[in-house]
Amino acid sequence: MKKKVLIVLFVLLCIPITVLANNSSYELIAETTKYYRIETSIENNGKTNSIAYEISKEEYENADIVENVKGPGNVETTYKSMTTTITSYGNYYRYKNILSWKIIPSTRSYDIIGIGFLSTVKVHNNTTHFEQYYCYTNGGCNTTTTNYPQIFSNGAGTSFALPSGDLRVLKQTFYFDVEKNTNNTITSQSAYGDYSHATSSISLFNSTLYSVNSYGGIVLDSSITGYYDSIDEAEATWTGSW
Numbered sequence: 001m002k003k004k005v006l007i008v009l010f011v012l013l014c015i016p017i018t019v020l021a022n023n024s025s026y027e028l029i030a031e032t033t034k035y036y037r038i039e040t041s042i043e044n045n046g047k048t049n050s051i052a053y054e055i056s057k058e059e060y061e062n063a064d065i066v067e068n069v070k071g072p073g074n075v076e077t078t079y080k081s082m083t084t085t086i087t088s089y090g091n092y093y094r095y096k097n098i099l100s101w102k103i104i105p106s107t108r109s110y111d112i113i114g115i116g117f118l119s120t121v122k123v124h125n126n127t128t129h130f131e132q133y134y135c136y137t138n139g140g141c142n143t144t145t146t147n148y149p150q151i152f153s154n155g156a157g158t159s160f161a162l163p164s165g166d167l168r169v170l171k172q173t174f175y176f177d178v179e180k181n182t183n184n185t186i187t188s189q190s191a192y193g194d195y196s197h198a199t200s201s202i203s204l205f206n207s208t209l210y211s212v213n214s215y216g217g218i219v220l221d222s223s224i225t226g227y228y229d230s231i232d233e234a235e236a237t238w239t240g241s242w
Helices: 002-014 057-062
Strands: 026-042 048-055 075-089 092-101 110-117 121-123 129-136 141-144 148-152 155-161 167-180 188-196 210-213 217-220 234-239
Touching: 026 057, 026 188, 026 234, 075 188, 075 234, 092 110, 092 188, 092 234, 110 167, 110 210, 110 217, 129 155, 148 210, 155 167, 188 217
Parallel strands: none
Antiparallel strands: 026 048, 026 075, 075 092, 092 167, 110 155, 110 188, 121 167, 129 141, 129 167, 148 155, 155 210, 188 234, 210 217
C-alpha cells in the first residue's frame, strides 16, 4: 500500500506545471505635467473671479504652504499640478489624469475632472474610474470613489464633492481604457487632461452641465462658467502604430 502511494506521488511530481502569463502589461508611453497658480478674488457681493497662471515646476515646489483666509476683499491663492498620461495596457490604452493640490482651496463644492480624446478612439466598455485621496492635518487619510461620470464622443469626465475639514493632502485620479474607433491604423493618440475647480458653491446637478472634447477639454455650460476656474489642459501625445 505504501509503495502505491509513493508511486502516485512520484507521478504527480513529474507532471509539468504551466503558469499562465499575464498578457496585460502596463507601459507608460506618454506623460505631461503642468503646474498652476490660481488667484481668486472675492467681491463684496460674494461672487468670485479667478485667474489661472501656468508656472514652472520650480515656482510650484518653492511655494509656501499657507492657510488662505477667504472673504470679501481678499484674494485666495492656491497651487495645483496636473499630470496626464497614456499607458499601454494589453490590447488597449489607458488615459489617466491626476490632479494634486499643494495649497488646499477653502471653497469645497463639486469639482469636475476630465480627459478629452481624438475621434479614433472610444471609452472601452463605457467604464471610467475615479478615486479621491485626502489626509487631515491632525492625522488620518481616506479614499473615496463617489462620483458622477459622463461619457461623450470625444471625452469623458466626472463631478464629485471635495471633502471638508482641515486637509494637508488632496489628490484626484480619473482614468479609463480606450479601444479603437476605426478600422484604420492609428498613428497618434492624444489625451487632454483638464480640471475645473468650483470657486463658489454649486449644486451637484449644475456641476454636470458640461461636456468634454479633444482640444477644448472641459467645456462648461454658459450658466455655470462663473462658478469655476479655468486652467490650460495637460496634453499627453503618443505616436506609433496601433
